[in-house]
Amino acid sequence: MRSLFRPHVLVVIGGFAIGLAFGIFVMDTQPPIFGWLFGAGAGIVGGTFIAAIASGQQIISGPAPPGGRGRRLTPTPEELDEIERGLPHLLDDLPPVRDDDA
Numbered sequence: 001m002r003s004l005f006r007p008h009v010l011v012v013i014g015g016f017a018i019g020l021a022f023g024i025f026v027m028d029t030q031p032p033i034f035g036w037l038f039g040a041g042a043g044i045v046g047g048t049f050i051a052a053i054a055s056g057q058q059i060i061s062g063p064a065p066p067g068g069r070g071r072r073l074t075p076t077p078e079e080l081d082e083i084e085r086g087l088p089h090l091l092d093d094l095p096p097v098r099d100d101d102a
Contacts, residue, residue, distance in 0.1 A: 008051035012044060019043015 023039020024032075052058070075083065 006055075008055045008057070011051040011054065012047040015043040015045075015047020015050065016040055017043065019046065 019039040019042045020036060021039070022043070023035040023037070027035035027039060029035035029038075
């Protein structure tokens with residue numbers, strides 16, 4: 001309940017209002033409710049994005065897990081050696097290249 005009274009909620013509500021107004025007065029869709037829904041949805045998404053950037057709060061995920069749990073983006077030297085040893089075997093399995101220009 002405490003999170004409902006943060007000032008960032010006003011940014012999300014403002015985005016909703018602006019998006020809904022855009023959907024009502026600017027978009028010309030048939031039936032009009034599609035424009036209203038699209039405008040309101042885009043306003044909520046935009047307001048949430050701006051509020052998250054302004055507050056520094058994560059929208060979807062938390063911080064990375066500590067202590068090396070999870071996936072690393074850079075391989076270790078042992079993994080690099082294993083990759084280099086495995087490359088010639090992968091190249092042997094490829095079919096020969098056909099040269100149509102010859």
